[in-house]
Amino acid sequence: MRIARFSIDGNVAFGAVEGDAAPGNEASLVLDIIKGIPFADFELSGTKVPLSKVRLLPPVLPNKVVAIGRNYAEHAAELGNAIFDEQGRPDAPITFFKPSTSVVGPGDPITYPSFSQDLHHEAELAVVIGRMCREVPRERVKDVILGYTCANDVTARDVQQREKQWARAKGFDSSCPLGPWIETDLDPGDLTIQCTVNGQQRQLGRTSDMVRSIEDLVVHITEAMTLLPGDVILTGTPAGVGPLNVGDEVAVTIEGIGTLTNKVIKRG
Template structure:
């Protein structure tokens, strides 16, 4: 099932996306919220008559760095220790205020001159959990969506932590919806800028699997329904400029599209 969050006539709701062609998609409005038992209302609205919102408003976005070997290499970082074992994943946060939806603008931060795209598969948590064993990871996942871990690369390189570089407003586009019925182990991830391909990778190239990441994260913290995990980006990250349209497409999910605008 594809679950979208949307607004219509000033009201916010969740709906199940139905249909095949772009002009044929409709939303069957959900009674309740998707983080508990819910029913479809049978009341349907055309997707092109609503405004898509970020599919969730997370309490926190937990992001993983250097989870694709080629991306780590292009930034000059090693992912293996001296004995050839994977280093512990780099973990950081993006605040809830960084989240925007598909179609929303990415605002170029005034304190940067080198903004980059990072296409990523995002995991949406469906239930409160901590210390999740590997064999139960699937039980805590609601589904998956597309993400763009937009990064002020120059700020990341000159500051000792990444809060400003990766946490500014609009730095975490998510969408267009959540896909609940998906095997995430070998999906194509693609990023285009103004229609030109920049990134092309597969989730099978992750250094650490989604199961390993959730085990690692929940050893330290409780995840809440609607929290999001960004699982890392493949190689090919590059610059974004004002006026660019950046699109992240993930096999089996859809396309997240945003335009870069100048800060007003």
């Protein structure tokens, strides 16, 4: 099931997306409005609205976004970072946060921060948590996941390098586009991830190239903290990250989910 969060006539609701979501077919999609919320038992109301008549919102408003750095070897290498020890074993995952205020939805602008001159795109698979969980054993990871969506871990690369920690570089307003919806019926083990800027391909990778699997990441994170329904885990980006400029349109496409598109604007 594809679950979207949307607004119509000033009201916010969730709906199940029906129809073929292939590029070019958006006009034929409809939303069956959900009774309740997707983090508990719910029913479809049977009341349907065309997707073209609503505004898609971020599919969730997370309490926190927990992000993973350097989870694709080729991306780590392109930035000159090692991720394996002398015995060839992967280092512990690099974990950081993006605040809830960084989250925007499909079609929302990415605002170029005034304190940076080197903004980068990072296409990522996002995991949406479906229930409160802590110390999740590996065999129970699937039970705590609601589904998956597209993400862009937008990064002020010069600030990241200059400040040696990532709070401002990756946590500024609009630095975490999510969407267009949550796909609940998906095997995330080997999906194509693609990023284009103004229609030109920049990133192309597969989730099977992750150094740490989704199961590894959920176990690692929940050893330290409780995850709440709607929290999001960003799983890392493949190689090919590069600059964004004001006026650029950046699109993240993940096999089996769809495409998340945002435009970069100047900060007012």
